[in-house]
Amino acid sequence: MNENPRNFPPVSTTAPGPRHLLWLVLPLIVLVAAALWLLQGDQLRGFNNGAPPVENLTVERTVLDEDGLRLQVRAGSSEPMTIAQVQVDSAYWQFRQEPSGAISRGDTAWVAIPFPWVLGEAHKVTFVTNTGATFDHEIPVAVPTSKVSGGGLASQALLGAFVGILPVAIGLLCYPALRGAGRNAMTFLLAMTVGLLAFLLVDTMIEALELANEAAPVFQGAVMVVLVAAASFLALVAIGRRHGGSPTGLALATYIAIGIGLHNFGEGLAIGAAFAAGAAGLGTFLVLGFALHNITEGIGIAAPILNIRPKIVHFLGLAMLAGGPAVLGIWLGSLAVAPHWTAIALAVGAGAIAQVIVEVTALVAKGHDARGDYTRMLNSAAFGGLAAGLAFMYVTAMLVKI
Numbered sequence: 087m088n089e090n091p092r093n094f095p096p097v098s099t100t101a102p103g104p105r106h107l108l109w110l111v112l113p114l115i116v117l118v119a120a121a122l123w124l125l126q127g128d129q130l131r132g133f134n135n136g137a138p139p140v141e142n143l144t145v146e147r148t149v150l151d152e153d154g155l156r157l158q159v160r161a162g163s164s165e166p167m168t169i170a171q172v173q174v175d176s177a178y179w180q181f182r183q184e185p186s187g188a189i190s191r192g193d194t195a196w197v198a199i200p201f202p203w204v205l206g207e208a209h210k211v212t213f214v215t216n217t218g219a220t221f222d223h224e225i226p227v228a229v230p231t232s233k234v235s236g237g238g239l240a241s242q243a244l245l246g247a248f249v250g251i252l253p254v255a256i257g258l259l260c261y262p263a264l265r266g267a268g269r270n271a272m273t274f275l276l277a278m279t280v281g282l283l284a285f286l287l288v289d290t291m292i293e294a295l296e297l298a299n300e301a302a303p304v305f306q307g308a309v310m311v312v313l314v315a316a317a318s319f320l321a322l323v324a325i326g327r328r329h330g331g332s333p334t335g336l337a338l339a340t341y342i343a344i345g346i347g348l349h350n351f352g353e354g355l356a357i358g359a360a361f362a363a364g365a366a367g368l369g370t371f372l373v374l375g376f377a378l379h380n381i382t383e384g385i386g387i388a389a390p391i392l393n394i395r396p397k398i399v400h401f402l403g404l405a406m407l408a409g410g411p412a413v414l415g416i417w418l419g420s421l422a423v424a425p426h427w428t429a430i431a432l433a434v435g436a437g438a439i440a441q442v443i444v445e446v447t448a449l450v451a452k453g454h455d456a457r458g459d460y461t462r463m464l465n466s467a468a469f470g471g472l473a474a475g476l477a478f479m480y481v482t483a484m485l486v487k488i
Contacts, residue, residue: 138217139165144302145223146424149231154200160302161189173212203228232420242416250412253377255405257384274471279386281475287439294432301426311433318437338390343407345442348435354415355428379482
């Protein structure tokens, strides 16, 4: 029988009384009682057929120094797990664990191995638990882990400035030439911004999901990335529209710079992590490729402010906001940050980029009147700009992919 919603009693508009609160507490009491019954009575012993517990061990950080190898591991087993033996290149080695003993689900421990690693060689570490399960970890190229020093930080800051701040500043230098743009040219530039941001969104999400797969399973990497990206998108949309309308002018340029800056932060983390792992080296051609790839980002930031006259300090601030996080990312990445933190940073960047795409698209749809018409994204100027932004980012990305 179909129920008519009109037959339902109306929802009370009065404040909840003690009886209503009791119905909120009662489910919690039942849940706690059920958990105590399950734990105290060992009700699952009938399902024990002698099989060992399900175990998982993830290596989150690897440090190579003069004392040998140090690895930070995170347990993901159904019960506390114990590392019984450690092999390096198929040979058993003594090791020291801190803290010692069994590792509970979700907890981490450092394992120090006095192994004389060889510079440039590949090594394989195998953990053997007391149940006989084994977990392998590859060190593709053995190089000493970077230590914090003034010279090292300065070199990394210079590299970060070259691939992050400089290209954005070069793009912003096009501002005087772009100020004379007509209506169609303005539409083209804004649509091009949407195109390059769309490429960054896809690229950022793919990198975040790849890193999430390297994180411990307890973090549910893919779900974590999607949730963080969605939460940051909604939060930034709410902040940007807190006054009732879409941000425009300098405010919109600032949001674009924030979104690009978060992407560059994640890019810096990846570069720093590659250096720390010895998995990649940046040649001159590769560094120039990064710089060329990021120049369009500056043009995209300049597009919403072509109709106003920002001050020099605004340009400096926008360049630092978009490019500066690359420096911070390389610093943190070189210290071998765990992959789930890098994935979270990239997910936040993806959410910020999605928010900017929505706002810039709304600006193109409005055109020069107050009415929003999203079919304007299909006219020749907008469609050409969108295609140009995507094509430029795709082609220049070939220079930095290895």
